[in-house]
Amino acid sequence: MRVTFPHMGSSPIAFKMLIEKLGHEPVMPLRPSENTLSLGSHYAPEFACIPFKILLGTYLEALERGAEMIITSGGMGPCRAGYYGVLHEKILRDLGFDVEFVVLEPPQKKTMDFLRKLRRITRGKSLSVVWDALSTCWQKLRVLDYIDELSYEIRPRELEKNETTRVLEECYQIIDSAWTREEIRESRVECEKRLRAIRTDKTKNPLKVGIIGEIYVVLEPAANFDIQRMLGDMGVLARRSIYLADWTKNNTFFKGEDHIKKAAKPYLAELVGGHGTLSVGNTVLYSREGYDGVIQLAPFACIPEIVSKSILGKVARDLDIPVLTLFIDEQTGKAGIKTRLEAFVDLMHSRRKIRREALV
Numbered sequence: 001m002r003v004t005f006p007h008m009g010s011s012p013i014a015f016k017m018l019i020e021k022l023g024h025e026p027v028m029p030l031r032p033s034e035n036t037l038s039l040g041s042h043y044a045p046e047f048a049c050i051p052f053k054i055l056l057g058t059y060l061e062a063l064e065r066g067a068e069m070i071i072t073s074g075g076m077g078p079c080r081a082g083y084y085g086v087l088h089e090k091i092l093r094d095l096g097f098d099v100e101f102v103v104l105e106p107p108q109k110k111t112m113d114f115l116r117k118l119r120r121i122t123r124g125k126s127l128s129v130v131w132d133a134l135s136t137c138w139q140k141l142r143v144l145d146y147i148d149e150l151s152y153e154i155r156p157r158e159l160e161k162n163e164t165t166r167v168l169e170e171c172y173q174i175i176d177s178a179w180t181r182e183e184i185r186e187s188r189v190e191c192e193k194r195l196r197a198i199r200t201d202k203t204k205n206p207l208k209v210g211i212i213g214e215i216y217v218v219l220e221p222a223a224n225f226d227i228q229r230m231l232g233d234m235g236v237l238a239r240r241s242i243y244l245a246d247w248t249k250n251n252t253f254f255k256g257e258d259h260i261k262k263a264a265k266p267y268l269a270e271l272v273g274g275h276g277t278l279s280v281g282n283t284v285l286y287s288r289e290g291y292d293g294v295i296q297l298a299p300f301a302c303i304p305e306i307v308s309k310s311i312l313g314k315v316a317r318d319l320d321i322p323v324l325t326l327f328i329d330e331q332t333g334k335a336g337i338k339t340r341l342e343a344f345v346d347l348m349h350s351r352r353k354i355r356r357e358a359l360v
């Protein structure tokens with residue numbers, strides 16, 4: 001069967017291997033482009049949030065290239081994410097696509113449903129094959145997250161512009177060709193070696209920014225204009241609050257977000273859906289860790305991020321940390337984002353200077 005799935009950062013490299021190991025043919029989702037967004041916007045309800053539109057466009061592009069099955073994740077809680085799967089499927093069927101649509105819901109909440117759908121995907125494969133596919137995919141996801149994170153640490157200090165980006169592309173190829181547990185382990189070692197070999201200015205103490213917000217726009221560079229790379233090129237160390245492997249772990253069988261929710265509690269104790277509470281909690285944590293600023297990425301009309309934005313003003317004042325909110329929709333352009341980032345970076349530089357001068 002020809003199978004496709006959403007494009008989210010570097011994760012397609014891991015999901016491609018998973019699909020192949022389960023005996024299917026992957027139809028690789030294209031990196032979202034203007035065409036993807038305009039396709040999705042054309043067929044989506046006007047007020048749907050931007051991740052919905054990009055995903056719809058991604059599915060349409062994959063269906064045009066012969067995909068027969070779409071595998072995606074569902075969602076729970078008070079936000080629209082839980083309806084994405086149903087609505088996407090309905091739109092695609094109305095457009096005449098006879099596609100098998102599998103929405104994997106969080107297994108800790110809907111265990112039987114999750115297992116039933118997993119059986120649909122694995123189709124008669126032995127337990128050991130399924131285990132190998134899932135566990136090596138997981139291992140690859142973790143390596144990809146680690147290498148991405150490392151690249152964001154190195155880029156602001158690189159001496160030769162674009163070298164980190166070039167080496168990172170090589171790393172993706174190395175990780176992509178790893179198939180066994182051992183090869184994936186070796187790929188991590190090799191990629192780390194290449195990234196750490198990049199010549200950097202070790203004396204530089206770059207501005208530190210935390211990226212918070214809705215998962216899709218935080219993880220997908222095409223949806224956020226590659227903001228982490230853009231900041232890195234400006235000499236700023238941008239760390240994001242969400243990585244796909246961690247998020248999957250925390251939202252399936254393990255609870256890893258309690259400390260973030262606890263940090264948010266004085267400001268927001270209710271569940272507002274999406275990543276609203278985590279955006280507030282992470283801002284508190286970033287301020288405690290001495291970050292120079294926080295950037296919130298929010299899809300236009302995303303209720304959880306609108307709620308958190310209304311609270312972040314108070315958090316910023318109380319904890320003395322600047323917060324920049326960037327709402328993203330189909331009208332947002334790279335030049336506008338870059339201008340706002342440059343102004344924010346200037347602001348953080350002057351705050352640092354003032355603090356330094358106050359110390360002497």
Ligand code: SF4
Nearest residue numbers: 049079080081274302
């Ligand atoms: S979190 Fe926001 S962007 Fe994501 S589905 Fe919910 S409302 Fe839409």
